[in-house]
Amino acid sequence: MRGIVFTELLEMIEDKFGYELVDKLLQESDLPSGGIYTSIGKYDHAEMLTLVTKLSQKTQIPMPDLLRSYGQYMFVAFTRSYRHxxxxxxxxxxxxxxxxxxxxxxxxxxxxxxxxxxxxxxxxxxxxxxxxxxxxxxxxxxxxxxxxxxxxxxxxxxxxxxxxxxxxxxxxxxxxxxx
Ligand code: HEM
Structure with missing residues (x-):
């Protein structure tokens, strides 16, 4: 998936739960990309699921709820990046x-x-x-x-x-x- 999907996910986690949790998730998730995403890069969508699954374990918030919040957040990002x-x-x-x-x-x-x-x-x-x-x-x-x-x-x-x-x-x- 495009990098924008990942950069927005990390931004949402930072906004809602703080940077320390982002740091912890990246350290503990052992991601093929190393957790370094650029908006123009392309990454395995499995990394997104790994991050959301870990986030769900840490916050005790069910996966579907997290994916929904993330979708809402993503739409706001689309209104910025794809305004037209x-x-x-x-x-x-x-x-x-x-x-x-x-x-x-x-x-x-x-x-x-x-x-x-x-x-x-x-x-x-x-x-x-x-x-x-x-x-x-x-x-x-x-x-x-x-x-x-x-x-x-x-x-x-x-x-x-x-x-x-x-x-x-x-x-x-x-x-x-x-x-
Ligand atoms: C301005 C509006 C939108 C733009 C610019 C947009 C663009 C994109 C982009 C760039 C991706 C990622 C593709 C990739 O990473 O390879 C994506 C994925 C996706 N989009 Fe859209 N999208 C828009 C609106 C919507 C809306 C309104 C929905 C739902 C009704 C939607 C449903 C999805 C879903 C569910 C995915 C994840 C991939 C999957 O489920 O297979 N998108 N979209």
Whole structure:
């Protein structure tokens, strides 16, 4: 995965738990990269899971909750680094609907080896968006946080229902219903 995913993770940990914990996690995790990430580098996504698993052990906060917070944090980072994608959309549903056929397509043009999920997206009603997440990386909770971050960015409120479609977490359905 791109370095930005890692630099933001470490920044979130530092913000929420302090630099000492970042230092401890990096020392104890024995990562192939040595924990030195640059925003333009590329690293094994397993390192992200190693770091979040260790963080969960240290903080006693369940993994899904950490991945969700991280997704929220990541969306804010995207609004900084990829402002033009966000400016093009005038609502949360407009942005979320464009993830599969526009945003991630553009990301792939920039980084042909990007590891991106596949989404099947439809809108059964004006206030209801459905996102079917498919990825062997099984990061649906990260997607959950990105959806929440997107809603927050537009100041919109919605109920998000997450349904596991495959037991291993590789396929998950999000029903997002605006209040
Ligand atoms: C401005 C908006 C967005 C940008 C610029 C963006 C860009 C990216 C980038 C750069 C990656 C990492 C690829 C890699 O490391 O190889 C990524 C991964 C990912 N994105 Fe997006 N994304 C955006 C919005 C979203 C939204 C709204 C969702 C969820 C609904 C989403 C879901 C994901 C997930 C779950 C991954 C992790 C990879 C996986 O699960 O297989 N993204 N995205």
């Amino acid at each position: 994608f966000v400016d093009r959309a005038d609502s949360a549903f407009s942005l979320l609907s464009s993830v599969q056929h526009y945003i991630h397509v553009e990301v792939r043009k920039l980084y042909p080896d990007a590891e991106l999920p596949h989404f099947i997206i439809d809108q059964p009603a004006e206030n209801h968006l459905r996102m079917h997440y498919i990825s062997e990386r099984k990061l649906a909770d990260f997607a959950y946080g990105l959806i929440e971050g997107c809603l927050l960015n537009y100041g919109e409120k919605a109920t998000i229902t997450k349904t596991n479609l495959v037991e291993d977490g590789s396929q998950v359905l999000f029903d997002i219903v605006k209040k």
